[in-house]
């Protein structure tokens with residue numbers, strides 16, 4: 001069986017590629033990083049090391065790679081694939097959609113078997129977003145045909161894979177924990193299931209619990225940590241004041257999730273503790289600027305800060321910690337992050353009120369807006 005995976009980066013190699021390989025797929029990576037593609041082509045294998053005491057290693061072999069700019073080869077790979085997955089970043093999905101559409105067109109021409117396409121990105125409805133982008137490249141009559149044989153189930157992917165600092169460019173160090181949950185209800189009845197993946201008929205609670213706990217907690221640690229001058233999450237987690245901020249935000253998202261989905265509160269507290277332990281993993285070095293990357297995406301209405309705050313608000317739950325984390329995200333002025341730079345320009349040129357409204361979608365009259373504004377001014381004074 002052949003898997004085509006877009007994005008041979010940290011999650012691509014360290015999680016999705018590894019799991020697909022262990023499930024018996026030959027994995028073909030599609031990436032636009034020339035050096036990475038060449039190395040994967042030359043070696044046909046790479047090492048995944050667990051961030052644990054023993055530094056357990058697994059060799060992922062029988063892999064190959066295609067350059068994402070080689071449209072012909074990419075479309076043909078999709079046409080021949082048994083499964084297609086992505087981990088390129090949600091903002092990059094639009095750039096890979098055309099080649100996936102061309103691959104689908106070729107499959108439909110020769111009545112190929114049904115195909116599952118899964119976007120493994122940190123977002124709600126990633127595969128659904130990819131489907132819309134792909135369908136923009138297909139004519140109406142092919143869309144109807146595609147609907148019958150191409151499934152785009154949404155997914156939640158959870159494994160911390162920091163920026164890599166290994167001598168071997170292909171080696172990737174990952175935390176031992178992983179969870180890949182896929183929406184079974186959006187697949188065809190007889191679709192192949194990947195061993196190691198958890199299938200559910202109702203993904204929404206999983207993805208929101210993961211995004212609003214792992215990712216909310218992580219970005220709170222990153223933004224507050226950045227303001228205090230820390231460089232790694234491991235350092236940040238030693239700071240009691242920031243830990244208090246992170247726990248506070250996770251109490252708020254937890255209350256929202258419990259109200260929304262009826263999770264058991266004791267179990268949810270355990271889930272939070274386990275995640276904080278994962279952030280502390282001493283065998284990982286996870287940079288604050290990686291975890292805080294793309295603050296515009298992270299401040300957007302459907303993402304890890306605003307959406308749980310809105311859910312909480314709808315249940316009458318106060319969210320001072322989440323609004324403070326949003327304010328800290330606005331103060332994340334890391335010069336090498338284009339989104340951080342854009343926010344700083346907006347703050348300077350348009351002021352904080354309009355910037356909050358633009359990035360979070362919360363108008364000035366919304367009660368959460370005022371909270372972010374006050375927290376921003378207070379954090380800025382202390383900076």
Ligand SMILES: NC(=O)C1=CN([C@@H]2O[C@H](COP(=O)(O)OP(=O)(O)OC[C@H]3O[C@@H](n4cnc5c(N)ncnc54)[C@H](O)[C@@H]3O)[C@@H](O)[C@H]2O)C=CC1
Pocket residue numbers: 006007008009010011012030031032033036068087088089090092095096120121122157158159160161162
């Ligand atoms: N690193 C992590 O711990 C986790 C990341 N994720 C998600 O996985 C996705 C990828 O994240 P990372 O692996 O950390 O990023 P990364 O930057 O390590 O990997 C992304 C890869 O996509 C490639 N790429 C960029 N444009 C492309 C294109 N047009 N065609 C093909 N490949 C292209 C890049 O060259 C890079 O190798 C993101 O959506 C992230 O939110 C999800 C869970 C955990």
Ligand SMILES: O=P(O)(O)OC[C@H]1O[C@](O)(CO)[C@@H](O)[C@@H]1O
Pocket residue numbers: 122157158159160161214215216218219290291292293294
């Ligand atoms: O990949 P994103 O969405 O920029 O956010 C980084 C997040 O991804 C993770 O690496 C895994 O979910 C977390 O460590 C972190 O919260």
